[in-house]
Amino acid sequence: MRAHRLRTVLVGAAAAGSLAVGAAASAHLPRVVHVRTEAGTVPVKTFGATVAEALHEGRIALHSHDRVWPEQGTPLTPGMTITVRRAFPVTLVADGRQQRFLTSARTVEEFLDEAGARLRPRDKVYPSMEASLWPGATVRIVRIETRIITAQVAVPYGRITRPDPDLPRGLTRVVQPGRPGAQIRRIAVTTADGLVVDRQVVEDVLVRRPQDRITQVGTRRIFASRGEFAGREILHMEATAYAPWHGRGVDDITATGLRAGFGVVAVDPQIIPLGSLLYIEGYGRAIAGDTGGAIKGHRIDLGFNTAREAYRFGRRLVRVYLLSTPSQASR
Numbered sequence: 001m002r003a004h005r006l007r008t009v010l011v012g013a014a015a016a017g018s019l020a021v022g023a024a025a026s027a028h029l030p031r032v033v034h035v036r037t038e039a040g041t042v043p044v045k046t047f048g049a050t051v052a053e054a055l056h057e058g059r060i061a062l063h064s065h066d067r068v069w070p071e072q073g074t075p076l077t078p079g080m081t082i083t084v085r086r087a088f089p090v091t092l093v094a095d096g097r098q099q100r101f102l103t104s105a106r107t108v109e110e111f112l113d114e115a116g117a118r119l120r121p122r123d124k125v126y127p128s129m130e131a132s133l134w135p136g137a138t139v140r141i142v143r144i145e146t147r148i149i150t151a152q153v154a155v156p157y158g159r160i161t162r163p164d165p166d167l168p169r170g171l172t173r174v175v176q177p178g179r180p181g182a183q184i185r186r187i188a189v190t191t192a193d194g195l196v197v198d199r200q201v202v203e204d205v206l207v208r209r210p211q212d213r214i215t216q217v218g219t220r221r222i223f224a225s226r227g228e229f230a231g232r233e234i235l236h237m238e239a240t241a242y243a244p245w246h247g248r249g250v251d252d253i254t255a256t257g258l259r260a261g262f263g264v265v266a267v268d269p270q271i272i273p274l275g276s277l278l279y280i281e282g283y284g285r286a287i288a289g290d291t292g293g294a295i296k297g298h299r300i301d302l303g304f305n306t307a308r309e310a311y312r313f314g315r316r317l318v319r320v321y322l323l324s325t326p327s328q329a330s331r
Contacts, residue, residue, distance in 0.1 A: 033080045035060055041081070050075060051082055063087060067104040088135035092117065095143065096193075107132060108139055117141060124192070146190045148202065155181035157210040167218025170236035170298040170320075178213025181206065224321065229279060235272070235320040237298045239280065241310035242266070244303075254290035262309075266290035266301035275326040281319045 030045045033054050044058035052072035055062065062068065065087035070080075085104040092099045092115055105111035109129040112119065119125070122144040127137075157178035167173060184205045190198040224230050244252035244260040252260045256274055265278065267288045272278070276288040283302050295301050300320060304310040 031076055031078050033076055033078075033082055035082045035084060037084045038086060046076070048076065051080075054082065055084070060084060065102045065104055088133075090133060090136075091138045092141070093138060094141035103133070105133055111139060112141075120144075122146075142192050143194075144190065144192055146188055149187050149189055151185050151187065152207075153183050153185045153204070155183055155206070155208075155210045157181070158212040160212050160214045162214065162216050163219045164216035165219050167216060168220050168222045168234070168236060169218050171218040173216045173218075174213065175216055176212065176214040179211040181210030182208040229321045229323070232279075233322040235298065235322060237300045237318055237320050238315070239283070239300050239302055239313075239318045240315050241302045241304055241313040243305065243307040243310045246307040246310065256289045258287070258289040260290065261303050261305045263287065264289040264303040266292040266295045266303075268296050268299065271298060272300075272320075272322065273325045273327070277323040279321040279323055282316070283313075283318070285323075 030047050031054075033044050033046060034041050035044050035055065035058055037060075042058075044054055044060075046054040046057040048054045048057055050072065051068065051070055051074045054076055055068070055072070062084070063086070067085040067087075069083045069085075085106070087102040087104045090101050090103050090105075090111060092101060092112075094117060099115075101111070101115055103111050103114055105114050107129070108125060108127055108131050111133055112125070112129075119141065120143070124142040124144060126140045126142070133139075157180050159178065164173065184207055186202040186205075188198075188200045188202050189196060190200075218236075222234050224232050224234055242250060242260075244250065250260075254260050254264055254266075258264050263284070263286050265280070265286045265288060267274070267276075267290075269288075269291060272288050274288050274291070278286045278288060280286055280300070280302065286302070290301070290303070292301055300318070302310075302313065304313065
């Protein structure tokens with residue numbers, strides 16, 4: 001009985017010894033792992049126990065900023081794939097500066113986090129945060145800012161014209177001068193890296209009301225009582241001067257087909273009918289034979305033969321005698 005027990009113990013001990021020897025032997029067998037880089041994937045036979053040991057035995061040197069997946073302390077398993085991403089240069093442009101970094105980040109977002117770049121909610125990033133990085137890439141942060149500025153803005157005054165039956169036709173009188181008002185304007189100015197990209201008026205606050213300019217315009221017709229032009233209507237007008245081929249759009253043919261020059265004047269037909277005969281103090285006799293875009297109301301443009309004569313006349317107030325009109329001549 002004792003002999004049987006002794007054989008059982010010996011057999012058990014031998015089996016345990018065999019398992020221990022087998023485990024020890026398998027622990028010293030090499031593992032094959034795969035190391036993947038930008039250059040490709042290579043197998044590495046290693047007796048190491050961790051990723052770091054496998055890279056060391058595979059003579060795969062790591063440089064500053066290189067990344068390894070899984071981490072270097074991870075235990076090895078047969079057939080494991082180890083990824084090594086080499087660092088490459090990337091330029092960061094932000095806040096008016098350019099900085100060069102070595103990084104192995106896969107995306108722009110990872111790179112900015114690694115570089116410690118501070119982003120504000122409205123900032124723009126180019127390329128986008130999700131974009132993949134590549135060697136030599138430039139990442140730009142555009143700072144978007146909005147600030148409120150204030151400015152005083154003039155408010156134009158209105159112009160009111162009122163007829164005055166006591167004032168001779170052609171004369172005017174200012175009874176209330178115009179005065180512009182003022183308002184404070186708040187403007188939201190948006191800039192991208194300091195350059196203005198948008199301006200929006202936020203608010204206008206009136207601080208002074210404008211005062212209208214009120215002008216009385218004479219409507220009373222007056223006539224010469226004596227002299228050569230007795231009985232003829234007198235108009236008070238502002239006179240300017242022009243010459244053929246002098247000035248934009250001015251040639252030598254008038255609106256009525258007359259040849260421009262001395263004795264032919266431009267008028268507002270609503271005040272003086274075209275074809276009327278006139279006498280202008282300081283100028284002489286003339287015919288109303290032309291019109292002009294700026295000749296409105298009680299204004300008259302006197303024709304001269306040369307620009308020098310026109311400049312010499314200048315601008316002045318004159319009395320115009322209405323000698324006859326086309327309707328009077330036909331009677």
